[in-house]
Amino acid sequence: MSSLLEAQHVSKMFGSGLLSKGQTLAVDGVSLIVREDNPSITAIAGESGSGKTTLARLLLGVTQPTSGSILYRGEKLTAMDGRARKNFRREVQAIFQDPYEAYNPVYKVDQVLTTPVRKFRLAHSKDDELRRVEESLRMAGLRPEDTLGRYPHQLSGGQRQRIMVARALLLRPRVLLADEPVSMVDASLRATILESLVKLRRELGISLIYITHDLTTAYQVSQNIYVLYRGSVAEVGSVDRVIKEPKHPYTQLLVESIPLPDPDVRWTTNGSRPGSTAAQAKGVEKENHGCKFATRCPYVMAECWETPPPLFRIDEDRAAACYLYKDNPAVSGKEMAESIARPPVAV
Amino acid sequence: MADASVLDVRDLHVSYRTPAGPVRAVNGVSFVVRPGERLGLVGESGSGKTTTALSLMRLLQEPAVVEGGEVLLDGTDLLRLSEGDMRMARFAQISLIPQGAMNSLNPMMKVGEQLRDTIRAHRNGGTAKGSTDGRIREVLESVELQAAVMNSYPHELSGGMKQRVCIAMAILLNPKVIIADEPTSALDVVVQRQVMETLRRVQEALGASVILVGHDMGLMAQVVDRVGVMYGGKLVELGPVRDIFKDPLHPYTQLLIKSLPNLETKEDFRGIPGLTPSLLAPPPGCMFHPRCPHAMPRCSVDVPVLAEVKSERWVACHLYDLEANAA
Numbered sequence: 001m002s003s004l005l006e007a008q009h010v011s012k013m014f015g016s017g018l019l020s021k022g023q024t025l026a027v028d029g030v031s032l033i034v035r036e037d038n039p040s041i042t043a044i045a046g047e048s049g050s051g052k053t054t055l056a057r058l059l060l061g062v063t064q065p066t067s068g069s070i071l072y073r074g075e076k077l078t079a080m081d082g083r084a085r086k087n088f089r090r091e092v093q094a095i096f097q098d099p100y101e102a103y104n105p106v107y108k109v110d111q112v113l114t115t116p117v118r119k120f121r122l123a124h125s126k127d128d129e130l131r132r133v134e135e136s137l138r139m140a141g142l143r144p145e146d147t148l149g150r151y152p153h154q155l156s157g158g159q160r161q162r163i164m165v166a167r168a169l170l171l172r173p174r175v176l177l178a179d180e181p182v183s184m185v186d187a188s189l190r191a192t193i194l195e196s197l198v199k200l201r202r203e204l205g206i207s208l209i210y211i212t213h214d215l216t217t218a219y220q221v222s223q224n225i226y227v228l229y230r231g232s233v234a235e236v237g238s239v240d241r242v243i244k245e246p247k248h249p250y251t252q253l254l255v256e257s258i259p260l261p262d263p264d265v266r267w268t269t270n271g272s273r274p275g276s277t278a279a280q281a282k283g284v285e286k287e288n289h290g291c292k293f294a295t296r297c298p299y300v301m302a303e304c305w306e307t308p309p310p311l312f313r314i315d316e317d318r319a320a321a322c323y324l325y326k327d328n329p330a331v332s333g334k335e336m337a338e339s340i341a342r343p344p345v346a347v
Numbered sequence: 348m349a350d351a352s353v354l355d356v357r358d359l360h361v362s363y364r365t366p367a368g369p370v371r372a373v374n375g376v377s378f379v380v381r382p383g384e385r386l387g388l389v390g391e392s393g394s395g396k397t398t399t400a401l402s403l404m405r406l407l408q409e410p411a412v413v414e415g416g417e418v419l420l421d422g423t424d425l426l427r428l429s430e431g432d433m434r435m436a437r438f439a440q441i442s443l444i445p446q447g448a449m450n451s452l453n454p455m456m457k458v459g460e461q462l463r464d465t466i467r468a469h470r471n472g473g474t475a476k477g478s479t480d481g482r483i484r485e486v487l488e489s490v491e492l493q494a495a496v497m498n499s500y501p502h503e504l505s506g507g508m509k510q511r512v513c514i515a516m517a518i519l520l521n522p523k524v525i526i527a528d529e530p531t532s533a534l535d536v537v538v539q540r541q542v543m544e545t546l547r548r549v550q551e552a553l554g555a556s557v558i559l560v561g562h563d564m565g566l567m568a569q570v571v572d573r574v575g576v577m578y579g580g581k582l583v584e585l586g587p588v589r590d591i592f593k594d595p596l597h598p599y600t601q602l603l604i605k606s607l608p609n610l611e612t613k614e615d616f617r618g619i620p621g622l623t624p625s626l627l628a629p630p631p632g633c634m635f636h637p638r639c640p641h642a643m644p645r646c647s648v649d650v651p652v653l654a655e656v657k658s659e660r661w662v663a664c665h666l667y668d669l670e671a672n673a674a
């Protein structure tokens with residue numbers, strides 16, 4: 001078992017006080033595995049409030065879990081010594097949504113590239129530093145002569161985002177976590193950035209965790225997907241299965257709502273779905289200890305209000321947390337994470 | 348453009364006066380909006396789509412200046428109305444659902460009060476509260492909100508509900524044209540779909556026309572009848588949405604449509620090489636020629652003019668000069 005980055009049943013509670021009233025469970029018992037021997041792109045998809053960014057922060061070790069652990073190379077982040085922690089900081093890199101915020105506007109963009117080289121003492125000389133910087137810019141699809149020596153505002157959003165990719169590459173990471181990397185980028189440049197991300201896996205064997213609200217790009221770039229709903233995994237599995245034949249009613253709703261760029265495949269107008277706006281307007285939020293999606297679910301059953309559904313394994317490489325599939329075997333989040341992270345068996 | 352139009356925009360020019368010189372954000376844009384249709388204006392950031400939308404409402408602020416053109420609403424040029432007459436026309440004749448509309452509501456005022464204000468501003472007193480509230484209730488119901496929402500403050504509502512309030516406000520006085528500027532860009536996909544379906548339903552019931560401004564080609568494909576593609580402050584292509592997706596004419600539209608992610612292909616990325624043009628120092632000739640795979644010598648000299656090259660299909664590109672002359 002060569003797990004590189006692993007989340008073991010992590011939860012994160014926000015808010016304070018002993019009473020559960022003011023508390024929000026942003027991430028609720030999520031397990032996820034990225035393996036070293038099978039570089040892959042794992043999508044974490046969900047809407048606002050699904051906990052996807054909190055999960056990202058947990059995986060990066062910048063937020064501490066309320067329960068459960070994050071492990072890197074088998075070692076708990078919280079138990080690491082300085083040396084292991086520095087190694088983790090180098091090998092796990094991140095890029096974020098807004099590629100402008102990451103820059104100091106008064107410095108040339110060179111600074112964001114040379115700082116990590118110096119901090120981690122990657123280069124033995126000035127020339128070596130420049131060579132490394134230029135090489136990583138090219139890997140991210142940029143021409144060094146068009147980028148170096150400029151200020152952030154002189155570059156387009158797409159260029160700024162690719163410099164962030166280049167910066168991450170300088171450190172030769174094993175895992176790159178990309179949180180909504182293209183949601184602020186124009187359509188014509190989006191494809192170029194996604195392509196550079198996919199190349200990282202194909203050509204450099206870097207694993208990616210792609211966090212997004214956009215199922216279409218998740219489908220395009222990733223192998224596996226975790227669909228989060230209010231902090232819990234609603235459906236998990238190979239991206240082809242989950243997007244092409246979604247099983248969880250929430251995933252079905254998400255997939256149906258994608259505005260496909262095809263005027264011949266329009267949304268089927270079925271008006272408001274049960275429990276959508278009408279129920280919200282009335283403030284109908286039933287006292288609910290069961291499935292979090294029950295209030296919006298068109299197939300809700302009595303048992304859905306009782307206990308949260310476990311994951312039920314539907315195929316070898318997919319499971320859904322929904323009682324519609326209770327005849328299938330229940331499976332733990334960890335087992336499921338293990339089965340989809342495994343390298344494909346050579347036939 | 349002899350056919351019936353409710354809104355006729357002719358040769359609109361808008362500049363932003365900056366210390367570095369004028370930025371021509373909208374540079375000679377013409378189109379008509381037909382009664383009851385949904386017209387999309389799509390473009391990337393800096394293409395001039397929002398500036399166009401705001402200038403139709405005369406809501407541009409310094410340093411933006413309308414340099415020329417006409418905006419004819421049923422024959423009346425909105426650009427030449429007095430400020431007072433324009434204020435009367437807003438909401439009653441032409442209304443706007445602004446970008447980030449959810450944040451355009453007054454946080455200190457109950458929703459009902461804000462809607463009442465809109466009605467009052469357009470009636471010269473003497474409107475009984477009863478009849479006003481009746482209309483408000485009716486409009487809120489039409490956007491699938493409970494009348495009780497009237498007594499709520501905006502922060503008590505979800506994003507989708509606030510967006511519905513903005514739609515309610517936009518249709519309150521039965522305008523002929525509703526401009527929706529990225530009305531759902533801050534919403535999740537499920538809510539986006541519900542809100543867009545509501546907008547479509549109330550627009551059809553009202554018989555109003557909608558101009559949907561946005562960057563999302565997927566949303567355009569789902570919602571509009573015709574679409575205009577903007578690039579560098581100009582309209583480069585205009586036509587029925589099905590035709591544009593099936594057979595785009597302008598090379599920019601062709602590349603834009605190829606670049607869209609779909610659920611058919613994986614790991615097949617086709618971005619558009621190059622960068623969007625600087626509006627401070629625009630390239631000579633066609634704005635797209637530096638990125639265009641079909642660029643010809645004359646493209647860097649002559650500015651192509653939007654022309655109807657076949658029935659209902661308008662394009663501004665020298666590739667179609669022969670067709671344009673014949674038509």
